[in-house]
Every structure is written in C-alpha cells, then in structure tokens.
Amino acid sequence: MNRSSTDNWPAVREASRKALPPAVLDFIEECREREHPKSALIAVLHRVQDECGHLGRDQLNAVAQLLQVPTARVYGAATFYHFFRLRPRGRFLISVCLGTACYVKGADQVNRRLMEELGVGLGETTADGLFSLETTRCLGTCGLAPVIMINDNVHGPLKPDDIPGLLERYIQRARKEEAGGKT
Amino acid sequence: MNPIKSKKVNDFYEALLRDLIRPDEAAFRQDRIRIQVGSATCELAAGAGEVLDELKKHIAASERDDIVVREVGCTGRCSREPLLGVVIPGRMPVTYEKADRELVHRVFIEHVQGGRPLYENMLDGPGRQISRREVLFCRSRRCLRPDGAGWERDFRDMLDRSGISREEIDILSASCFGACRGEAATDASTILVRPDKVLYRIRNRSDLEEIIESHLRRGEVVERLRWKLPPLNRSFFDLYGDVAFFNRQSRVSLRNSGVLDPESLAEYVNFRGFRALAVALGGGDPLWVIDQVSRARLRGRGGAGYPTGQKWIDTREPAAENRYIVCNADEGDPGAFMNRSMLESDPFNIVEGMIIGGFAIGAKKGFFYIRAEYPLAIARIQKAIDICREKRLLGKNIMDSGFDFEIEIRLGAGAFVCGEETALIHSIEGERGQPRIRPPYPSERGLWGEPTAINNVETLAGVTGIINYGCDWFRSLGTDKSGGTKVFALAGTIRHTGLVEVPLGTTLKEIVFEIGGGMPEGSEFKAVQTGGPAGGCLPLELIDLPVDYDSLNRAGTIMGSGGMIVLGQNDCMVDIAKYYLSFSQDESCGKCSPCREGTTRMLEILEKISAGRGTRREIENLERLAKLVKKSSLCGLGRAAPNPVLSTLTHFRDEYLAHVDDKRCPAGRCTGLLRYSVDPESCVGCGLCARDCPAACISGEKRRPHEIDQERCIKCGRCLEVCRFQAVKVS
Numbered sequence: 001m002n003r004s005s006t007d008n009w010p011a012v013r014e015a016s017r018k019a020l021p022p023a024v025l026d027f028i029e030e031c032r033e034r035e036h037p038k039s040a041l042i043a044v045l046h047r048v049q050d051e052c053g054h055l056g057r058d059q060l061n062a063v064a065q066l067l068q069v070p071t072a073r074v075y076g077a078a079t080f081y082h083f084f085r086l087r088p089r090g091r092f093l094i095s096v097c098l099g100t101a102c103y104v105k106g107a108d109q110v111n112r113r114l115m116e117e118l119g120v121g122l123g124e125t126t127a128d129g130l131f132s133l134e135t136t137r138c139l140g141t142c143g144l145a146p147v148i149m150i151n152d153n154v155h156g157p158l159k160p161d162d163i164p165g166l167l168e169r170y171i172q173r174a175r176k177e178e179a180g181g182k183t
Numbered sequence: 184m185n186p187i188k189s190k191k192v193n194d195f196y197e198a199l200l201r202d203l204i205r206p207d208e209a210a211f212r213q214d215r216i217r218i219q220v221g222s223a224t225c226e227l228a229a230g231a232g233e234v235l236d237e238l239k240k241h242i243a244a245s246e247r248d249d250i251v252v253r254e255v256g257c258t259g260r261c262s263r264e265p266l267l268g269v270v271i272p273g274r275m276p277v278t279y280e281k282a283d284r285e286l287v288h289r290v291f292i293e294h295v296q297g298g299r300p301l302y303e304n305m306l307d308g309p310g311r312q313i314s315r316r317e318v319l320f321c322r323s324r325r326c327l328r329p330d331g332a333g334w335e336r337d338f339r340d341m342l343d344r345s346g347i348s349r350e351e352i353d354i355l356s357a358s359c360f361g362a363c364r365g366e367a368a369t370d371a372s373t374i375l376v377r378p379d380k381v382l383y384r385i386r387n388r389s390d391l392e393e394i395i396e397s398h399l400r401r402g403e404v405v406e407r408l409r410w411k412l413p414p415l416n417r418s419f420f421d422l423y424g425d426v427a428f429f430n431r432q433s434r435v436s437l438r439n440s441g442v443l444d445p446e447s448l449a450e451y452v453n454f455r456g457f458r459a460l461a462v463a464l465g466g467g468d469p470l471w472v473i474d475q476v477s478r479a480r481l482r483g484r485g486g487a488g489y490p491t492g493q494k495w496i497d498t499r500e501p502a503a504e505n506r507y508i509v510c511n512a513d514e515g516d517p518g519a520f521m522n523r524s525m526l527e528s529d530p531f532n533i534v535e536g537m538i539i540g541g542f543a544i545g546a547k548k549g550f551f552y553i554r555a556e557y558p559l560a561i562a563r564i565q566k567a568i569d570i571c572r573e574k575r576l577l578g579k580n581i582m583d584s585g586f587d588f589e590i591e592i593r594l595g596a597g598a599f600v601c602g603e604e605t606a607l608i609h610s611i612e613g614e615r616g617q618p619r620i621r622p623p624y625p626s627e628r629g630l631w632g633e634p635t636a637i638n639n640v641e642t643l644a645g646v647t648g649i650i651n652y653g654c655d656w657f658r659s660l661g662t663d664k665s666g667g668t669k670v671f672a673l674a675g676t677i678r679h680t681g682l683v684e685v686p687l688g689t690t691l692k693e694i695v696f697e698i699g700g701g702m703p704e705g706s707e708f709k710a711v712q713t714g715g716p717a718g719g720c721l722p723l724e725l726i727d728l729p730v731d732y733d734s735l736n737r738a739g740t741i742m743g744s745g746g747m748i749v750l751g752q753n754d755c756m757v758d759i760a761k762y763y764l765s766f767s768q769d770e771s772c773g774k775c776s777p778c779r780e781g782t783t784r785m786l787e788i789l790e791k792i793s794a795g796r797g798t799r800r801e802i803e804n805l806e807r808l809a810k811l812v813k814k815s816s817l818c819g820l821g822r823a824a825p826n827p828v829l830s831t832l833t834h835f836r837d838e839y840l841a842h843v844d845d846k847r848c849p850a851g852r853c854t855g856l857l858r859y860s861v862d863p864e865s866c867v868g869c870g871l872c873a874r875d876c877p878a879a880c881i882s883g884e885k886r887r888p889h890e891i892d893q894e895r896c897i898k899c900g901r902c903l904e905v906c907r908f909q910a911v912k913v914s
Contacts, residue, residue, distance in 0.1 A: 036631060041613035042596055046555065073614070080615040080772075081596030083555050100518035100715070100748050101674035103762055137597060139556060140520030141225040142674040143261015143681055152558060154228035 016062035021051045028066050038069050041077055045084055054085040082137070090125040090132035092170050094118075094150050099138030101145040105157070110146050111135070113160035117167060130174060131167070184412060184651055185462045192465035195582040196458065199574065203449040209251045210450060216250045216295060219268035219422075220282075221441065223257030223527040224559050225520075230283060231265035237287040238267075245296065256528020258441030259521075259670075259682025260428060263306055266441070268422060269294055275313045275378045276422050278306040306426050307679075314353040316399060317377040319424050323359035323433070323660075323686075326372040334372055338391055345395050352399055357430035359660065359686075360417050373410070380421050382410040415648055418442050418454060428679050431698050433660060435668045436644035437521075437684050440528035445563055448570050451531040457576060459650035463539045464584035469499070472543040476646065479654035480666035485511055485602070485639035486714065486743040487819075488665065488732035497626035498544045498636040506546040507635040510537050510643055511607060512553040512560070515599040516715030517766060519746035521670040521682055522640040526553070526560035529644070530567040534590065536643030538577065539650060541588045544636050549588065552607055554595045565592055599716075599770035603818045604629075604637045606772065617772045618818035639744070641670060661687035662731050669730070669745055673699050676706050676751035683747075687731040691721060694730065695749055706751035710834070714743025716763040716770075717823030719830025720756065739830045741823065755852035756835040757842055760827045761789040767824035778821025781812035785828060792839065794855035795846040802839055806832055854898050858914050861902075863888035865910035872902035872911065 017025055024047045031040035044067060048059050055078050064071040078084045096111045111122075114133060118126050125132040139154060141147050147156030155166060187193040204211060220226075220235045235254065242250050260266060263280035269290065270276040277300045279290060286304055294300050300313055320326075320335045339354060360373050360382060371384040374394075381404050385391055390408055397403045416438040423429040423441070434440075443450040451457070463472050477492025498506060510533065514522040525533060537549045553561050568590050571577040579587050593611050600606045601616040604625050610616035611630060629635025645667055649657045658666035670684045671694060678700035685694060691711060695701065702708050710720040713730075719740030721728065728734055732742050750759065768782040788805045791797045809825035809832075816822045832839060841847050848856040861872075861881075866888040873881040873889055878897045883889030888910075891902070903911045 036612070039611060039613040042610065043594060046594055046596065069613070076615050077596075077613070080617075081598050083595075083597035098517065098766075100712070100746070100762065101680070103517075104675050104748065104750070104754060136556065137515060137599065138517035138519070139224075140514065140523040141228055141261070142518055142520055142672060143225055143264065144228055145674065147228070154224065156228060 012065055016065040019058040019062035020048065020066070024048050024051055025066070028063070031067070038067060041067060041069055041074065042081070045074075045078060049084060054088045056086075088125070091130050091174060092150050093132050093134065094148055095134050095136035095139075097137075097139045097141075097145070097147045097149070098135050099140075099142060099145070101142035102138075102147060105145040106160075107146040109160045110148065110158050110163065113163045114148070117163055130171065184458075185653060187458070187461045187465040189465035189467060189584065191583045192461050195575075195584075196461040196465075199452060199457065203452050205449075208449075210253065210444070210447070211453065212251075214249070214272055216272070217253055217268075217270040218250060218295070219253045219255045219266075219270070219441075221257050221264060221266050222254040222445070223524060224557070225261050225524075226257055226265045227559075229264040229281075233284055234265050234267060234282045234287055237284045238291070241287065241291040245291075250295065254444055254446075255442060256440045256445045257524050258423065258429070259437060259524055260306065260426075260441075260679075261674075261682075262680045266306065269300075270422070271295075271298075273378065274298075275315075275317065275425070277313065278423060278426065279304045280306040280308070307428060312350070313425075315351045316379070317353040317355060317425060318399075319355050319357040319375040319377065319420065319430065321358070321360055321373040321375075322356040326359070334374070334385060334391060337388060338395075341388070341391055341395055342399075345400070347395065347399055353425075355425065355430060357420060357424055358433040360415075360420060375417065375420055375424065377421065377424055379404070380417070382417060383408045384410050415652055428681070428683075428698060428700070431693070432684050433668050433686050434684050435648050435657075435660070436525060436532075436641055436670055437529075437682060438648075439532060440524060440682075443529070445528050445530055446566055448531060448567075448574065451529075455651060456531055456647075457535055457582075459647040460535050460538055460576070461582060462650050463542055464582050464586055467584070469543045469545060472539060472650065473499070475649055475654045476543070477654075479645075479649045479657040480661065480664065481642065481645050481649065481657065482665045482732060483639055484641035484645070484669065484744070486717070486741060488742060491638065491642055494626060494636055494638070495540065495544050497624070498546075498629075498634045501627055501634050503634050505548070505631075505633045506544055507630045507633060508537060508541045508544060508546045508549040509607065509611070509630070509635060509637045510549065510551045510640060511602065511604070511637050512551055512557075512640050513595045513602045513607060514554060514557075514640070514744060515602045515770075516717075516744045516746050518674055518715060518748050519672045519744045521672050521745055523557050523560050524682055525640055525644055525670075526557065527563050530560075530563045531571075532647055533640055533643050534564070534567045534571055534577075536646040537590060537638075538581070538588055539646050540636065540638060540643060542586055544634075546636070547587055547589065549590045550611055550630075551590065551592045552595060552601070552611060553592060555597060556595075561592060561594065568592070598772070599766075600772045600818070600820050603820060606818070607637065608635065615772075617774045618820075620817060641745075662729070664733060665731050669742070671730075671745045671747045673747050673749070675712075675748035676702060676754065677749040678703050685730075688729045690726070691728050691730055692726045694747070695726070699749070702749070702751060706753070708749070709752055709754060710750045710756070712740075712748040712750060712759065712827070713746065714741040714823075714826070715746045716766045717741055717819065717826055718743045718746075719826045720750070720759070720834060721830075722834040739833060740826065753850050753852065755793075755848050755850035756831045756838045757789065757793050757848070758850070758852045760831045761786070761793055763827040764789060764824065767820065771820065771824075775817035775821060777812050777815040778817065778824065781808055781816070782821070782824050784808060785812070785825065789828070792842050793848070793853040795842065795853075797843045799840075799843055802832070802843060854900065857898050857900075858893065859891055859896060859898065859900070859902060860912050860914070861889050861891055862910050862912050865908050867908055867910070869907070871905050871907070875901050875905045877901060 064074040144156035265282045267279040267282035416434040419434045473495045481491045482488040598616045601610045603618045606616040606618040625635045665687045674680045768786045771778045773779045809828045813825045868886040880892040880895035
C-alpha cells in the first residue's frame with residue numbers, strides 16, 4: 001500500500017491489523033485488488049462476524065481503516081442490517097422464525113416458552129454464555145412450521161413442550177464437547 | 184428444439200457431453216436400483232441426513248453393488264419430508280414420505296430386497312396397489328381434442344373391451360409434459376406410459392388401439408407413435424407421476440428439482456443442461472435471445488411482472504462501458520421459499536439462465552445477491568460457479584464462442600428492503616440498503632452508475648426452457664399477457680403444504696383445493712393471502728379467480744414472489760393484517776417519512792383494535808392513512824405495506840367491526856379480547872394461580888374460590904396453564 005492518508009498511517013495500519021483475524025486480513029487484501037474494493041464492505045463484515053462471533057468496536061474501526069471507508073459508513077452498514085451483531089453472542093444462537101406460516105402455527109407460544117426456559121428476553125444471552133435468543137425473518141422452511149434455528153440446524157415443527165428437551169440436547173452436547181477437551 | 188448454429192460451439196458442447204456423461208458410471212446406469220434422498224435445507228431439517236446415513240449402512244451390510252444412492256434436490260413437498268424414492272429397473276418408481284431410520288430399514292428389507300413396496304408409507308398414502316403400468320394423459324388445454332374432451336374416456340372403454348385386467352394398468356391424468364411446444368395446438372395429444380418412460384403422440388382411436396394391443400398387452404413399444412425428443416419435464420413425471428400433488432402441476436422451473444443431484448454438472452448436462460447456452464452463444468445474436476424471451480411473454484417473477492425481454496432491451500440500449508446482470512435472490516417475503524428451493528435443487532439452471540441473460544444484454548459480469556439466511560443455497564451456487572469456471576462455461580471465451588462472462592456472489596445481511604432494486608444496488612455497492620427515487624431506472628443507471636438488469640431467480644429459471652424449446656411453447660402455457668408457469672409456496676391452514684408450479688391463469692380453486700388438497704379436517708376456508716406483506720387477502724367469493732399478474736391486481740392484491748398462505752376460520756383477519764404490518768413497519772428503512780411514520784401509526788391503531796380499545800373512528804383513520812402511505816411512499820415497500828390492511832378492510836370489514844363494536848374476536852385469536860375467569864364450582868382455592876400471576880391480579884382466601892380482577896388482567900393465560908382443576912375458563 002503506497003498511500004498514506006495520515007501521517008501516522010503505519011501505526012494505524014499496524015493497530016488495525018492487530019484487531020482482525022488473519023483470515024479477514026487476507027480477504028481484505030484480496031478485495032483491494034479487485035474492482036470496486038469498497039463494495040466488499042458487507043462481505044468483510046460477514047467474515048468478521050463469522051470469525052469473531054460479533055462485530056466489536058475495535059474491529060469495525062479496523063475495517064474502516066484497512067478498507068479506507070469512513071467509520072461512519074461502516075457503523076451505518078453494521079447497524080442497518082439485522083444480520084450483524086454488535087454484542088457477543090452465546091455459544092448456541094437460537095433464532096425463532098417469524099415467518100407467516102410459523103406465526104399462523106403458533107411461533108409466539110414457542111417463543112414465549114423459550115424465554116421462560118432460558119430466562120432471557122429477545123436479543124439477550126444467558127448468564128452461562130450458552131444460549132442467545134433472537135428472532136429471524138422467514139427461514140423458508142414453511143412446511144415444518146413453526147421452526148427455530150439453533151446455529152445452522154433447523155428444528156421443526158415444534159410445540160412449546162418440545163423446548164425443554166431440545167435445549168437439554170444442546171446443553172448435553174456442550175458438556176460432552178467440554179469433556180472432550182474441545183472448545 | 185432450437186438448433187446450435189455455430190460449429191465451434193456445437194463441437195464444444197458435444198465434447199462436454201462426451202466428457203461428462205459416461206454411460207458406464209453408476210449415476211447413469213439404468214440397470215441399477217436407485218434410491219433417492221432429498222438434500223435441501225427443509226429435507227435436512229426433517230431428518231434426511233439420518234436417512235442417508237442409515238441407507239448407506241444397509242447397503243454396505245447387504246454387500247450389494249447394484250444399488251446406487253443419490254442425493255437429489257427438493258421436490259417442494261415440504262410437509263411430508265424427508266422423501267425417499269426407490270427406483271427399481273422395469274418397476275414403477277415408489278416415493279415414501281416422512282422417512283426415518285426405522286422406515287429405511289423396512290423399505291430396504293421388504294421393498295429393495297424383497298420386491299414388496301410398503302403401501303402404507305407411500306407419499307400421500309396409504310397408496311393403492313401399484314399396477315404394472317401406468318398411463319398418464321395430458322390434460323392441458325392444448326392436448327385436448329377439438330371438441331374439448333380428452334382421450335381418457337375412450338381409452339378406458341377400449342381397455343375394458345380389450346380384456347386386459349384393469350389391475351395391470353392404472354389410468355391417471357397429469358399436466359403438460361412439455362412435448363407439444365405450442366405448435367399444432369390441438370392436432371395431437373400426449374400420453375406417458377410409466378415405468379417404461381415412453382411418450383406417445385396420439386391423434387385418433389386407432390392409435391390408442393395400437394398402443395393397447397402392442398405396448399400394454401405384448402410389451403412392444405409402438406415406435407411409429409413415439410415422441411422421440413425428450414421433453415422438458417418428463418423426467419419429473421417418470422419419478423413422481425403417480426402423486427396427485429405433483430401430476431396436476433406443470434413443472435418447468437422446477438423440472439429438475441428432486442430429479443437430479445444438484446451438485447453434479449454431469450447430471451444437469453444429461454438433462455439437456457447448458458444446451459440452451461450453446462444455442463444462444465452458437466447463434467451469436469443477442470437480439471435473437473431477447474426476441475425469444477419477449478415473444479415467450481416472460482414477465483418478472485419477483486412480483487411486479489415487468490416484461491423481461493423489455494427489461495433486457497432497456498439495459499442493452501444505453502451507451503455504456505460496462506453492463507451488469509444481477510440475480511435477485513433476496514427472497515425476503517415471509518412464507519415464500521421457491522427461490523431457495525431452486526437455488527438448492529437446480530443451481531446450474533439459474534447460473535445458465537444468468538449467463539444467457541448476460542449475453543443478451545451485453546454484460547461481462549453478473550452478481551448473485553443471496554440472503555445470508557440461506558447458507559446451503561449460497562454454497563450450492565458457489566459450487567456451481569466453480570465447476571462452470573473449470574469447464575469453461577464461465578470465464579473467458581465461453582464454449583469457444585468468444586463471449587467472456589464472470590459471476591460473483593454477494594450476500595444480503597437481513598434487510599427485507601434490499602429486495603427493492605435500487606436498495607439492492609446500494610447493498611451490493613457496500614452501502615446501507617436504502618432505495619432511491621426512480622427514474623433513472625437501474626436499466627439506465629444501476630450498479631456503479633452503469634446499466635443493470637435485475638432479474639428474479641425464477642425469471643432466470645424460465646430462460647433455459649424458452650431457448651431450448653422455443654418461445655411459442657412457453658407462451659402457450661400461460662395467459663394472453665403472461666406466458667409460462669409460476670411457482671407458488673402453499674402454506675398455512677392447508678392439507679398439502681409445499682411448492683406448486685402451475686401455468687399462469689390457473690384458478691385459485693385448483694391450486695388450493697385440487698393440488699393443495701383443501702382444508703385439513705375441522706377447518707373451514709376463509710381466505711388466501713397472496714404476495715406476502717405487500718399483498719392482500721382473497722375471500723371465498725374470489726375462489727374461481729384465474730391467478731395471473733393482472734387479475735390479482737384487480738382483486739386488490741399482488742402476485743408478489745408467490746407466497747400463498749391459506750387461512751381458516753381460526754385465523755383472525757385483523758391479526759393477520761397486524762402481523763404483516765408489523766413486518767413492514769420493522770423493515771421500513773426509515774428514509775421516507777410516509778413509510779417510516781405511517782406504518783408505525785397504522786400499527787398502533789391495529790394494536791388498539793386487537794386489544795379491544797379501538798373505535799369506528801379509528802377504522803376510518805386507518806383506512807385514510809393506509810391510502811396516504813400507499814400514494815406517497817418512496818419505494819415499493821411503503822407503497823405496498825398498506826395492502827394487507829386495505830384488502831382485509833374491503834373483504835372482512837365485519838371482523839374489524841366485531842373487534843371495535845362488540846369487543847370480540849370472532850376467530851378467538853386476539854388474546855387481548857379474551858376474558859379469563861375462575862369457575863367458583865371447580866376452584867378449590869389452592870392459590871397456585873395467584874402465586875404465578877405476573878400481574879398479581881388474582882385474589883382469594885385459602886380453600887375458597889379465587890377471583891380475577893379483569894381491570895388489571897394482562898391476559899397472559901398463565902393461570903389457565905397452571906390450574907390443575909380446570910377451574911380457569913376463557914371466553
């Protein structure tokens with residue numbers, strides 16, 4: 001990079017590089033080679049969230065510096081799209097589908113039961129860091145309504161009474177993984 | 184079929200066929216038993232992974248090498264998934280529903296090894312006895328005789344007289360097989376004989392006689408009447424022709440879904456994949472491609488129905504350095520999932536459609552804009568792109584034609600408004616996805632200021648069929664103004680949920696009651712909601728409405744992307760309007776005030792009405808505001824957001840009035856209008872409800888009947904749940 005937008009650019013660049021995982025740095029480099037590098041902003045944010053679980057302040061600033069997009073624009077995009085998370089999430093992300101078919105078939109009861117069982121509200125994470133509860137737009141699996149998605153797995157059709165057993169399965173899985181020494 | 188004109192391109196295509204289709208490879212061998220399992224998101228969620236696993240174990244244990252397991256896309260038969268198909272050479276293919284480990288075990292032992300199908304587990308079963316052969320009659324209007332009748336009845340009579348047992352032959356009717364291609368409209372009819380995969384064109388009774396005597400009695404195919412060219416969707420009927428849900432559909436865009444392995448280029452090419460691209464590039468004339476699409480009367484399947492050919496001309500005409508084509512796969516409408524299914528089940532078809540579109544408008548680059556919520560669709564499209572690049576179906580000098588084209592995927596990030604084309608452009612450019620005023624339209628100034636054609640997934644899915652089989656065939660499938668078929672996602676209170684592809688102009692009644700199987704036991708039809716949050720509701724009076732862009736608009740709703748939610752007597756129309764409006768309100772991008780403020784205020788009024796605090800005056804205000812928002816919003820989201828409210832007000836005003844005047848929800852759905860009370864006869868005064876009540880509004884002495892303070896009750900229903908003596912009543 002031969003451009004120095006500020007006098008302290010080398011220091012800023014170094015600090016920014018420290019804030020991001022190597023895979024993201026490589027991706028940003030790759031994007032800068034292409035046409036319209038700034039258009040890669042959303043793709044970069046996706047990568048950061050994949051790697052780090054959420055978009056922290058330091059990471060957003062670093063993306064702004066390395067992609068040479070104003071920080072305000074980066075924050076603008078990060079807060080505009082529902083998919084981006086500015087706070088850390090739990091190990092298992094539960095997304096309750098809010099699609100029409102799920103709604104008609106009782107997604108709100110499932111949602112209420114989840115909140116009761118987990119003791120958290122929407123957008124919150126349980127104290128043990130295991131579960132985060134969110135809603136999502138239609139997952140497109142309307143034939144199984146009502147559904148929820150836990151990380152990348154879709155579960156449905158669900159009744160409120162299925163919830164405790166389902167959560168238990170994930171808790172067991174987490175325990176087993178810990179016992180197995182995996183993180 | 185349209186020919187491939189250039190020798191160079193034709194040579195490339197022939198070489199591709201030779202390279203990919205090796206008749207001795209397991210996937211293409213007809214002498215093997217094939218077992219098929221679905222592998223789309225919905226199938227996997229229903230447990231297809233376990234089914235596959237179990238199947239592989241059984242095959243390994245049996246040590247048989249004549250059985251091939253195939254992962255195929257999704258047929259769109261959601262509520263019965265996972266589906267398990269068993270195809271034994273020379274026998275009728277059988278599809279099982281709701282497969283699990285136990286069913287796999289039984290199917291493998293009894294059907295695959297023992298040759299006895301399990302009738303009680305067949306799709307839409309319990310299935311009838313399977314006869315040795317099935318004869319399917321095309322019942323599309325082009326295949327009827329000039330007098331308007333079909334050949335089916337003659338055939339039944341003749342078969343009865345022939346003395347062949349009716350148990351040997353089953354007679355079914357199905358939709359268009361795609362053999363007629365529109366030419367010579369009523370001069371011949373098509374019939375398909377399963378499982379022999381033989382398609383006949385018949386013109387008179389003696390043709391039928393010959394088929395009965397020769398093919399059905401002696402098993403000798405009548406070559407004279409045989410239709411030689413493989414038609415578009417016969418493979419689909421070969422597999423699923425016995426299922427009523429499927430054989431009443433016309434599978435064009437979904438022809439390969441559930442038939443082939445979505446990750447195999449060889450299988451796609453085997454079903455005439457990339458032949459359309461060879462025809463387009465071999466002809467070398469982009470205007471010919473556009474002309475075909477225009478004459479096919481293909482209209483945008485994203486909802487607005489703009490003629491696709493015209494859009495491509497609009498994009499082609501302005502002088503520009505670069506042009507782009509974008510596939511809009513930001514399928515945000517709640518309740519619509521046909522795009523996901525197509526991307527997951529037949530990705531090569533969409534990629535091929537986009538390359539042809541790019542060639543037509545003179546673009547060098549195309550983008551897929553896909554929702555981040557569809558990880559499997561993204562992976563499959565990426566894989567398809569990579570394979571195409573490797574086989575020189577993408578990149579430089581595609582198919583030796585001199586045409587260069589590249590495709591890149593861009594992900595959405597959960598913003599419904601990005602389905603709007605100008606918002607989508609901003610999102611691809613890396614900005615907040617907010618729309619801007621049109622004109623200029625994207626066809627003039629789109630991505631980075633260059634002309635851009637934005638087409639829906641399903642629009643591009645239609646292109647290959649048109650180029651291969653001709654515009655006349657495609658046009659003749661639909662109505663005068665809109666050609667072809669449309670896929671609907673049928674869900675809600677209905678017996679068969681899933682994807683339904685029918686010619687435009689099919690009536691609502693056929694879709695809901697014939698293909699969808701009507702209402703489940705105990706439910707009564709109230710309305711169909713089409714077009715998602717931008718659409719409206721159609722009541723029972725409009726059940727005979729032919730479904731196309733124009734008729735739906737006249738009825739106060741829209742085609743939209745094709746979501747179709749069936750509502751029964753237990754669904755409250757005020758609640759449905761509120762649901763859609765809360766969606767639009769939440770997804771409003773906030774740029775223009777009519778949409779941002781208007782939807783918020785409308786939602787407030789609806790919430791008041793459903794809580795029993797509404798007045799007639801407020802219904803009037805709601806209506807006035809709805810019309811205002813519709814007129815003055817910046818983009819399609821705001822302009823369409825009031826539709827669910829306006830259409831329910833038109834067709835179901837009495838329900839609104841019941842909420843307002845009598846404080847009653849006729850469907851019993853609006854919890855705010857419920858009244859919880861304690862029956863003093865059954866209450867033993869245990870105090871459990873009082874302890875659990877979050878509003879602390881239940882009081883009473885121990886061992887004495889308790890009482891609920893109606894003023895303070897928040898109608899959460901907790902007391903009803905905890906009472907062990909059924910003493911809490913709800914009205």
